[in-house]
Every structure is written in structure tokens, then in C-alpha cells.
Amino acid sequence: xxxxxxxxxxxxxxxxxxxxxxxxxxxxxxxxxxxxxxxxxxxxxxxxxxxxxxxxxxxxxxxxxxxxxxxxxxxxxxxxxxxxxxxxxxxxxxxxxxxxxxxxxxxxxxxxxxxxxxxxxxxxxxxxxxxxxxxxxxxxxxxxxxxxxxxxxxxxxxxxxxxxxxxxxxxxxxxxxxxxxxxxxxxxxxxxxxxxxxxxxxxxxxxxxxxxxxxxxxxxxxxxxxxxxxxxxxxxxxxxxxxxxxxxxx
Amino acid sequence: xxxxxxxxxxxxxxxxxxxxxxxxxxxxxxxxxxxxxxxxxxxxxxxxxxxxxxxxxxxxxxxxxxxxxxxxxxxxxxxxxxxxxxxxxxxxxxxxxxxxxxxxxxxxxxxxxxxxxxxxxxxxxxxxxxxxxxxxxxxxxxxxxxxxxxxxxxxxxxxxxxxxxxxxxxxxxxxxxxxxxxxxxxxxxxxxxxxxxxxxxxxxxxxxxxxxxxxxxxxxxxxxxxxxxxxxxxxxxxxxxxxxxxxxxx
Numbered sequence: 001x002x003x004x005x006x007x008x009x010x011x012x013x014x015x016x017x018x019x020x021x022x023x024x025x026x027x028x029x030x031x032x033x034x035x036x037x038x039x040x041x042x043x044x045x046x047x048x049x050x051x052x053x054x055x056x057x058x059x060x061x062x063x064x065x066x067x068x069x070x071x072x073x074x075x076x077x078x079x080x081x082x083x084x085x086x087x088x089x090x091x092x093x094x095x096x097x098x099x100x101x102x103x104x105x106x107x108x109x110x111x112x113x114x115x116x117x118x119x120x121x122x123x124x125x126x127x128x129x130x131x132x133x134x135x136x137x138x139x140x141x142x143x144x145x146x147x148x149x150x151x152x153x154x155x156x157x158x159x160x161x162x163x164x165x166x167x168x169x170x171x172x173x174x175x176x177x178x179x180x181x182x183x184x185x186x187x188x189x190x191x192x193x194x195x196x197x198x199x200x201x202x203x204x205x206x207x208x209x210x211x212x213x214x215x216x217x218x219x220x221x222x223x224x225x226x227x228x229x230x231x232x233x234x235x236x237x238x239x240x241x242x243x244x245x246x247x248x249x250x
Numbered sequence: 251x252x253x254x255x256x257x258x259x260x261x262x263x264x265x266x267x268x269x270x271x272x273x274x275x276x277x278x279x280x281x282x283x284x285x286x287x288x289x290x291x292x293x294x295x296x297x298x299x300x301x302x303x304x305x306x307x308x309x310x311x312x313x314x315x316x317x318x319x320x321x322x323x324x325x326x327x328x329x330x331x332x333x334x335x336x337x338x339x340x341x342x343x344x345x346x347x348x349x350x351x352x353x354x355x356x357x358x359x360x361x362x363x364x365x366x367x368x369x370x371x372x373x374x375x376x377x378x379x380x381x382x383x384x385x386x387x388x389x390x391x392x393x394x395x396x397x398x399x400x401x402x403x404x405x406x407x408x409x410x411x412x413x414x415x416x417x418x419x420x421x422x423x424x425x426x427x428x429x430x431x432x433x434x435x436x437x438x439x440x441x442x443x444x445x446x447x448x449x450x451x452x453x454x455x456x457x458x459x460x461x462x463x464x465x466x467x468x469x470x471x472x473x474x475x476x477x478x479x480x481x482x483x484x485x486x487x488x489x490x491x492x493x494x495x496x497x498x499x500x
Contacts, residue, residue, distance in 0.1 A: 072430075130393060140430035143380060143405045155393045156405055160428070178410070180322075180390035 004230040009181045012134030014190035017214040023047050025112030033105050039086050053078035058165040068163045070138040076106045110144035119150050121236020124245040130154045136165050167198030193226040207231045254480040259431045262384030264440035267464040273297050275362030283355050289336050303328035308415040318413045320388040326356045360394035369400050371486020374495040380404045384425050386415050417448030443476040457481045
């Protein structure tokens with residue numbers, strides 16, 4: 001294990017992209033919806049478009065332009081924006097879209113498959129370290145997502161606990177405070193260099209996990225670690241190996 | 251299953267007394283401390299005294315007399331109060347008490363054994379319902395306590411999430427809000443009639459679990475359900491039976 005990770009007391013995980021495959025899961029949920037309402041867009045492109053509104057929506061909260069709201073509220077607004085772009089008019093033409101269907105599609109973010117290594121990796125890591133979600137998602141979203149995929153968190157931290165979205169410092173610092181640890185005893189595990197950079201600026205330890213298919217076959221960002229992170233792994237199983245976590249008995 | 255529990259979407263648990271045996275655990279941790287510092291009090295009496303300051307300390311926060319503080323802060327103040335009653339003077343006479351020993355004893359509340367039925371009962375209940383701590387403890391306290399005893403929560407809710415101590419309504423209502431459910435779809439499971447009464451007043455469903463030894467062999471309170479709670483059980487295993495949760499495979 002690298003020296004800097006020897007005294008870690010908690011592993012906090014970015015979740016969308018790092019632990020679960022949001023793109024496939026959102027496309028899977030969108031496909032029957034798009035077909036039912038005759039909206040002509042590829043489900044993967046739809047997932048990408050929806051996701052592309054994620055950062056700008058949070059930015060309005062980060063900047064103080066609007067007061068704190070949970071991620072499910074932002075996701076729902078973004079969903080309506082994307083549908084409107086593709087011709088949906090909730091007032092008139094697309095009055096046919098039922099509210100219950102929209103609400104259900106918005107919960108696609110709670111029904112995403114973990115990457116194939118994630119459950120085994122987390123289960124092994126949990127034997128040695130307390131583990132938790134350190135996501136921009138809300139508590140309910142993480143709760144249902146974790147039950148869907150069997151993610152064995154000890155705690156759900158992150159944006160709703162901090163009432164602040166990553167990469168704002170409060171999102172990391174209040175998460176560390178909530179588990180009673182100084183920042184240098186907490187590591188963020190993430191597939192995104194900018195998330196790790198913000199965590200490091202708060203004093204966190206940092207682990208980069210390569211997820212080269214998060215954005216599909218044409219991904220061009222976050223393919224490599226862009227700084228000297230404390231550890232780099234290709235999967236959470238590899239991270240469990242690196243941190244000396246025992247194998248699971250079969 | 252009683253009709254009123256058919257549409258429950260979440261089971262929230264009181265923890266101290268309902269899920270874990272705080273009295274034995276605190277006495278176990280106190281015994282060597284009291285011996286080391288020559289403080290002449292029975293460890294079980296010490297545990298009872300420490301616990302007796304728990305409600306008055308929270309009351310100062312509930313009433314607005316002092317701003318919100320986490321339970322570990324209150325427990326530490328109460329610990330010093332009890333020690334002082336038994337002759338400890340942290341300034342002079344008992345200057346011998348090391349801060350690290352005090353901090354360690356204060357964490358006795360994170361090292362309490364679950365009641366013998368608790369882990370099996372929770373594990374079965376979790377197969378069918380999302381489950382969470384709905385305690386007056388703080389997030390870190392619940393996290394470490396749960397790891398100590400193997401309590402498989404989906405989420406940690408309660409006082410720190412709500413910044414409000416039970417039985418204040420906000421403690422229940424903000425916990426339900428955090429998991430995205432209306433109060434009538436949440437049940438509180440508790441060994442304390444007053445906790446259940448406050449939860450019911452907020453619209454929660456209610457489950458009374460008998461814990462006749464929480465306060466030791468002479469317990470005189472909460473021996474019976476004092477209202478027509480939605481369910482009553484003698485253990486969390488019995489509750490899992492009542493709610494139709496499958497047995498664990500051996």
C-alpha cells in the first residue's frame with residue numbers, strides 16, 4: 001500500500017460512473033419510454049443529453065443563483081428540458097405523457113447496474129475500512145440505488161448531508177466531519193480527475209479508478225490519472241488487492 | 251400482517267435499547283476505567299447514571315436553550331458530570347485522568363452488543379424493506395456502532411439528519427422526507443412508548459418491541475405496549491415473522 005493510504009479511516013466513493021454504469025442503465029430505462037411516446041432519439045444519446053445537463057444544473061446551486069435543492073429535483077427539470085428539445089410539449093402536444101411515467105423515468109438513476117467488479121470490491125474493502133457513498137445524489141437516491149445493486153455502504157454521505165454539491169469544498173469537508181475524521185484520514189475514490197483534485201485541495205487522500213467506458217465507446221475524458229493520486233486502480237477489486245483486503249471465501 | 255403495515259416502504263429503528271444493549275456495553279467499558287482511576291461506583295450504576303443525563307441534555311437543545319450539537323458532545327459533557335459527582339476534579343485532584351481515556355470511554359456508545367435477535371432479525375427484515383437507524387445518535391456514532399455489531403442498515407437517519415432530537419416532530423418528519431416517503435409509509439420500531447407516541451403523532455406507523463431488560467433486572471418502564479401500536483413483538487426475529495420476511499438460509 002502506498003504510504004499515504006496507511007492511516008485511512010474511511011473510504012468515500014463517487015458513485016455515478018465510479019461504482020455504477022449510469023449510461024447503460026438510463027438508456028435501458030429510457031428505451032420503452034421513448035418508444036411509447038414516439039420520441040425519435042437513440043436511448044444512449046438520450047442518456048448522454050440528460051447527463052450533460054447535470055453539471056450546469058448543479059452549478060446554479062453552487063453559485064448561489066438558486067437555493068439548495070436535492071438532485072432528484074434537478075434531474076426531473078433536466079429530464080423535461082431534454083424531452084422538450086425532442087419535441088415534447090407538456091402543455092399541449094405531449095400532454096399524453098403521464099406524470100407517473102415521467103416520475104418513473106426520473107427514478108432510472110436509482111436502478112443502475114454496478115460495474116461488474118463493484119459489489120465484490122466494496123464487500124472486500126468494507127472488511128477493512130468503513131465505506132460510504134460520497135456522491136452528489138440525495139440520500140433517498142443512494143438508498144434505493146444501493147438496494148437495487150447490493151452496494152453495502154456503511155453510511156451515505158455527500159451532497160445532501162453537506163447541502164453542497166461537489167466539487168465545492170463543503171461537500172467533502174462536511175462529509176468528513178459527519179464521520180468524525182480529519183480530511184487526511186479520508187480517501188475519495190473516483191473515476192474523475194476533477195473530483196479528486198477538489199478532494200485533495202480539502203486534504204483528502206485520493207484514489208483514481210479507471211472507468212474508460214463510463215461515457216460509452218467514444219469516451220475521451222478521464223482515461224488516465226492526470227495527477228499523482230495516492231493510488232490508481234482498474235477496478236474496485238484491484239483496489240481491494242492494493243489495500244490488502246482479504247479475498248472473500250467462496 | 252396487520253393491515254396498517256401492509257404499505258410500509260421503510261422501517262426506521264430506535265437503536266439504544268431497541269437494537270443494542272447499551273447498559274451492559276457501557277458497564278463493560280466503564281469497569282476498567284473506574285478501576286484504573288479508583289472511582290468507587292458499580293459499573294452498572296455508572297451506566298445508569300450516565301444514561302440518566304441523556305434526556306435532560308437533549309432537552310436543552312430541544313427547548314432552544316442551546317444551539318444544535320451532536321450527541322457525542324452531550325455524552326462527553328454528561329460523562330464529566332457523572333465523574334465529577336463521584337469525586338473527579340479534572341482541574342486538580344483528578345488531573346490524572348487522561349483526555350485520551352475520557353475520549354475512549356465516551357466511545358463506549360459505539361461498542362455496544364446488539365440484542366441476540368437483532369442482527370438476524372434486521373437481516374431478514376432488510377430482504378423485504380429498506381431499513382435504517384432513526385436514532386438520536388449522530389451519524390459517526392451509528393456508523394461505528396453498526397460496524398461493531400454488524401447492523402446492516404440501508405441508511406442512517408435521525409437526529410443529525412434532522413438537526414432535531416426525538417421526540418420532536420422534525421426528527422421523524424425530516425427522516426421520512428430524506429427517504430422520499432410520506433410519514434404513513436414509514437414505521438418506527440422502538441422499545442419505548444413515548445418514542446412511538448411522538449412518531450404516531452407525525453403519521454408514522456408504529457411497532458413496539460419488548461426489551462424488558464434494557465434497564466437491567468429491576469426495569470419498571472416500557473414493559474408493555476401502552477397504546478394500540480400497529481404491531482408488537484418480543485424480538486426483531488418475531489417482527490420478521492410477523493411481516494412475512496423469509497428465513498435466512500443456513
